[in-house]
Amino acid sequence: MRAFAWFLLLIAVSLAAMAALTYPAWLLLHPHFDFPFHRIGERIGMLAFLVGFLLVARRLRLGDRVSLGYGVPRAVFLRELALGLALGAITMAGVAASMTALGLLDFHQAAAYGAGTLAALIAKRLASGLAVALIEETALRGAMYTGIQRESGTVAAIVLTSIVYSWTHFVGSFHIPAAQVCAWSGIELLHGTLQSFDHPLGIADAFLCLTAVGVVLALVRSITGNIAAGMGLHAGWVWVMLVVHGLSQPNRASPLGFLLSRHDGFTGWLVLAWTAVLGVGLSWFYVNRPKVG
Secondary structure, eight states: OHHHHHHHHHHHHHHHHHHHHHHHHHHHHTTTOOOOHHHHHHHHHHHHHHHHHHHHHHHTTOOSTTTTTOOSOHHHHHHHHHHHHHHHHHHHHHHHHHHHHTTOEEOGGGGGOOHHHHHHHHHHHHHHHHHHHHHHIIIIIIIIHHHHHHHHOHHHHHHHHHHHHHHHTTOOOOOOOGGGOOTTHHHHHHHHHTGGGGSGGGGHHHHHHHHHHHHHHHHHHHHHSSSHHHHHHHHHHHHHHHHHHHHOEEOTTSTTGGGSOTTTSSOSHHHHHHHHHHHHHHHHHHHHSOOOO
């Protein structure tokens, strides 16, 4: 578990850097730039994670293409990514359709979108989905997965990366007005960033759902031997989910409203059930798909 411990330490150091360095950085920047306090903290945390990730990857010999999950020719990688993207978009569209059929989504606000605005929304959300998938799959199902698998086996790599993957989705943005910033605001920012965990039962459905999603992506990584398919699936799922978020609101008044989480109005018990079904189908598909690369 040495590799897993290193990645947990990296996350802890990144959060500590955000808590300790945001206030000094704000004192230097605020007189010249109107950067929000929380935005400075987020950038410090990201920079600390990036630098630490490069150091950890080098120390654990995880910086090569194969360890990061890119160990197939570029043309093959892009083809598998595109297939995964299509499968992800189609399957998540099916999930959204089931939510709509059950009266869990209200699409009245979509009427305000013209063709151009809708096309722009779809394009922007696709770019966001690809960016999220690139970062998360490279770090989690790439380097972290490889490091844990080498030391502790595939099952441990699937389980541990999936738990960390789910956990990262509850690290939120917490705003502190400039007039209220003080020397202790970095600590306040850290607590606010992690405040979802103050009430764990309130996020249990979303946490289990996202853990299951992580398991499916890790299984696909294990079967294919690279992150191309998982990156495509991940991007497709995020893409459709963000488009749905932009066009609808969760219907909290529905008798079945409990199927959607309070955390984001989308993940929850219904998506957890869908994830189990999709996990079986996708695993079967990739097991029986001819090996590539």
